[in-house]
Amino acid sequence: MLNPNEIDPKHLPSLQAAIMKNRSRLDEHLVSKLYRMAKAAFDIEDQKDAGDAKTQMAMSVHPNGTITVTATDVETGLFIVLSRIPNVPGNFLTFGKKFCQERRDAMRQNTVTKIW
Secondary structure (H helix, E strand, O other): OOOOOOOOOOOHHHHHHHHHHOOOOOOHHHHHHHHHHHHHOOOOOOOOOOOOOOEEEEEEEOOOOOEEEEEEEOOOOEEEEEEEOOOOOOOEEEEEEOOEEEEEEOOOOEEEEEEO
8 A cells, every 4th residue: 555654635635546556567665655656756856756867857837836747657658747837735636648749859869669
């Protein structure tokens, strides 16, 4: 089961229900790790999990002040998105599986496409 000390209480029932419904395809340790990394990305001081080679992190700041953090497991395509809207308490959660993703490869100066 997911650790209630690491996951926001309002997100815990949704994540646990998704894991129970898709138990054969989901690993609660991976889900917990992705959530922890996305949540830590909001805090500048708490970047201890940001250097993982198996996880891709992306953060974007919208002009209206909304901050969106995405943590994606590179091997499975599972992702968690946490969004924080100014003047609204808490984060909003999106959890799912990607089928295709493009990113910029800085070393080769081209676009890399990952298909799961």
